[in-house]
Amino acid sequence: MTTTDKTLLDFAEMVRSHSVLPREDWAVGPLKVGVDLGTANLVVCVLDAANTPVAGITHRSTVVRDGIVVDYIGAVQAVRAMKADLEKRIGQPLTQAATAIPPGIHHGSAKAIGNVVEAADMDLVEIVDEPTAAARFLGIRDGAVVDVGGGTTGISVLRGGEVLASFDEATGGTHMTLVLAGAMRTSFAEAEAYKLDTGNEREVFSVVRPVVDKMASIVSRFLEDHPGIDTIHVVGGACTFTDFEKAFARHTGLTIVKPAAPLLVTPLGIAHYQQAGGQAR
Ligand SMILES: Nc1ncnc2c1ncn2[C@@H]1O[C@H](COP(=O)(O)OP(=O)(O)OP(=O)(O)O)[C@@H](O)[C@H]1O
Ligand SMILES: [Mg+2]
Incomplete structure (x- = not known):
């Protein structure tokens, strides 16, 4: 570790x-x-x-x-x-x-x-x-950091310890819960509780997968302007899903690294x- x-x-x-x-x-x-x-x-x-x-x-x-x-x-x-x-x-x-x-x-x-x-x-x-x-906490000097929070997905690109560019898009865990609530025909609060129950993770991830794919395509598009990045560090509560990195890697073609306790x-x-x-x- x-x-x-x-x-x-x-x-x-x-x-x-x-x-x-x-x-x-x-x-x-x-x-x-x-x-x-x-x-x-x-x-x-x-x-x-x-x-x-x-x-x-x-x-x-x-x-x-x-x-x-x-x-x-x-x-x-x-x-x-x-x-x-x-x-x-x-x-x-x-x-x-x-x-x-x-x-x-x-x-x-x-x-x-x-x-x-x-x-x-x-x-x-x-x-x-x-x-x-x-990025500062993780000690990253080169690469991209994507913070997938509740409301926003933010990205910073760093080279040689300098931040080259940052960007955000209004999508995140809240968006996932809305999609889940729609699929389950239930309220936001119930869908959020269902999402956070790890026993439902596999089922939930298959439902919210299109949101993850969209996040990955937003990140990919942004990185087109910043060639040479080979690793994305994902953080934030909404990347907690076990298969999040795999889905992001498939979509972006890059190496995805997720720290333990990404929310913190x-x-x-x-x-x-x-x-x-x-x-x-
Ligand atoms: N185990 C988990 N599985 C799936 N999603 C989770 C898990 N734990 C937390 N989340 C989701 O992560 C989101 C919260 O993450 P985080 O605390 O990073 O966001 P935030 O900082 O409050 O929001 P933002 O940065 O977008 O303003 C919520 O949508 C929550 O449902
Ligand atoms: Mg946040």
Whole structure:
């Protein structure tokens, strides 16, 4: 198992069990905080100064859609509550944070995302591009990163550590659930629950497969303008399906790499961007 995958799996367990990295294991220096306001999930991650995860929390929510804050008060309340929960767990205030937006977002919408972080009483250090944050966590210097989230599929192309281009399209796990709800003649909520039950994975994947193919063709088209890419790293909750990489590989003809716990990659990457979130000791 790679170190990155181990970090991701350990962090997933930390989030699930509400546990905290023991204080004696924290690297000396300021803590770093990342706030990911996604369409399906809000995630707050805390890293130590050496980028080792200290604690994290996720909350399913619909206050943000495709990078646009649709319920500002609800978003602020949710981030405040998540922050308070983490502060209680780790025993110190979180004062600064970085956050992220899908690549194609309008300036005003980015500002609203930043305002949510500030209204939750954290100084905003940086607003980063989501797939680029994922690339940073994964340490990718060359290749493409595709973040298949709830509402958006974002892509960043990197060469020599530089981001050459980023792009996003309004498709993702929500689109998959809508297709499933149509096929099952049921509500969105029921289809979402059915989709998340891993016992139904094979059946669900066959139904949502056209959405995956469409995502792959969007990515392929974008990569036509960026020749020389041979590997795509897929992250985001909607690529969790076991056969996702196979379908993407068949469609794009490229090597597809998926980290363990793909849902947590972008949030952890966001936290890498800033230097201080309260003193560690
Ligand atoms: N095990 C799973 N199988 C299939 N889909 C999953 C699984 N776990 C999560 N998802 C889907 O992943 C999506 C959420 O992913 P993620 O948290 O990356 O999105 P987000 O960051 O909230 O959204 P966005 O980045 O598009 O604004 C949801 O549509 C959810 O249904
Ligand atoms: Mg996301």
